[in-house]
Amino acid sequence: MIARLTLIIAFVWVAWRGVPAAAYDWHLPAGVTPPKVPADNPMSAAKVALGRRLFYDADLSLDGTTACATCHEQGRGFTDGNATHPGIGDVQGLRNVMGLANVAYFDPLTWADSTRHRLEQQAVMPLTNTHPVEMGMHGKMTVLVGRLQSDTCYRQMFAAAFPKDAITVANTVKAIASFERTMLSFDSPFDRYQRGDANAITPFAKAGMVSFFGKAGCAACHSGVNFTDLDYHNIGTGNPHDEGLETVTGRTMDKNRFRTPSLRNVAITAPYLHNGSAKTLEAAIRAHVGGDSNMAQIIPRGDVAELIAFLETITDRTFVTNPSLSLPQTACGKPF
Ligand code: HEC
Ligand code: HEC
Known part of the structure; x- marks a missing residue:
């Protein structure tokens, strides 16, 4: 009896452990390898939808003028047509905006920073950079989280993307990174x-x-x-x-x-x-x-x-x- 019970428990344990994370459909052409995804941020449709909304939301900047998409415009391969793009308060940027096609495959990230390996890590930079200032949220993370929390729909979208977890900066950048991983360009x-x-x-x-x-x-x-x-x-x-x-x-x-x-x-x-x-x-x-x-x-x-x-x-x-x-x-x- 005990042996049978142990067997059943073992079976249930193995079955539970063995369930693979829901496979994400990348819609990639045959022969193209899907990008690597960090173990602590698996892809899901709910995260991608949330990340997409966040990417286009200027409320992520201090004065509500600048979204990620302000500098990264889809029609220009997610660049902006300027030599450099000023951040909030017209602070001049230092470098040219990079395109984001297939950015899921890039490590290291940016023009010249060998310490930026993951999109989650990179997304914090435009939010909080001080040299140059881009979205101006340095030291304002409680303001950012407060803004998201005050929006009923964001509360719903975060709950769907991160069940049982709070609205945090870490989850915000995880969602943005998940959306960026869907910026796949293989149809030229x-x-x-x-x-x-x-x-x-x-x-x-x-x-x-x-x-x-x-x-x-x-x-x-x-x-x-x-x-x-x-x-x-x-x-x-x-x-x-x-x-x-x-x-x-x-x-x-x-x-x-x-x-x-x-x-x-x-x-x-x-x-x-x-x-x-x-x-x-x-x-x-x-x-x-x-x-x-x-x-x-x-x-x-x-x-x-x-x-x-x-x-x-x-x-x-x-x-x-x-x-x-x-x-x-x-x-x-x-x-x-
Ligand atoms: C030794 C490595 C190397 C070789 C060889 C090389 N490139 Fe580059 N290329 C670079 C680097 C590094 C940059 C960025 C330099 C910078 O931003 O100051 C660049 C930039 C560019 C850019 C601008 C892209 C952008 O988005 O700003 C183009 C276009 C380009 N290369 C095309 C070419 C072509 C065509 C050739 C062959 C004739 C070539 N490259 C050979 C390393 C190389
Ligand atoms: C004010 C303009 C501006 C805003 C706003 C902005 N970016 Fe950028 N982005 C840039 C510039 C400029 C670079 C190149 C930075 C460098 O190399 O120093 C860049 C680089 C990147 C890269 C690296 C791409 C690569 O090939 O390595 C990613 C990813 C990125 N941005 C995502 C984002 C996200 C996500 C947001 C919003 C949270 C955002 N950006 C907001 C201007 C901007």
Whole structure:
């Protein structure tokens, strides 16, 4: 009897422990690996819906003027078209707004901070940064939580996303990170070409692609599915106002090193480079002038017009118009 009971308990225990977390449907094309998700922040539709609302909510900034989406606009691949974007109170930004396509796959994050590994960790920065001020919530976390708590619909959405847990800053950034992980871009003409549609890109762009991965040497750094090795390089773009990775590590060898940016949707994310100093793709490519990259020799080997034609094929119209990534029109079943 006892043995049978033990067996049943053991069986129930194993069955309970063995239940996998509800698998999240990423809607990815065949062959694309889903991004890694931190064990303490599994994906759920409720979290993504909450994160989407938070991403578009200017009430997350001190004076109610600035949402994440103010700087990260979907139609521009989640950039904003400016060299740098001022935060609240018109405090000038230091760096160019980065696109967020496939950001779920990036570690480290941002142009030059080797300590930012997770989206949860990164999302706190714009909220609380003091240099430059972006959303101005430094030291105002109780204000932020108070605002969310005073909204009935946010209370419902947090309860659905984090059952039995309170509205906290940690849960706020977890939800935002979950939404960001759904910003997936794999439907550009280049992606379709890769999947076997030989006519998805023009012969001229194909020549650019061959050059990009071959003689022009671009893929040495712009490698992999997102065209970035996620490593830091000095290509000769440093300036006295921004020492790049050195600012964080303090090591002189890191002077003027920046993380290779992804080139997904790059044709619609001008201006370019860490400070937005290149207005066109041609200027961005020609800015690779040396540093430790030796681009001075590499660039003349590739035809810049061909390279640009290739870069234009990485623009994903499905992504920039995807309704599930846009400003939500309703919350808790009601229009705003
Ligand atoms: C005032 C403009 C501004 C606002 C508001 C803003 N960002 Fe950004 N974002 C930037 C800039 C500029 C960078 C590059 C920062 C750097 O490298 O120093 C960036 C970088 C990022 C990155 C890194 C992308 C990568 O490829 O590594 C993520 C993720 C991100 N932002 C998410 C957010 C989220 C989430 C919010 C809202 C909580 C937000 N941003 C609000 C301007 C902004
Ligand atoms: C040695 C590594 C390396 C090589 C090789 C390289 N790049 Fe870059 N690329 C970078 C880095 C690092 C940046 C960012 C520099 C900055 O912001 O100051 C960058 C920036 C860019 C940008 C601007 C993107 C943006 O969003 O701001 C484009 C476009 C670009 N590269 C295209 C190319 C092309 C085309 C080639 C080949 C001709 C190439 N790169 C070769 C490392 C490299």
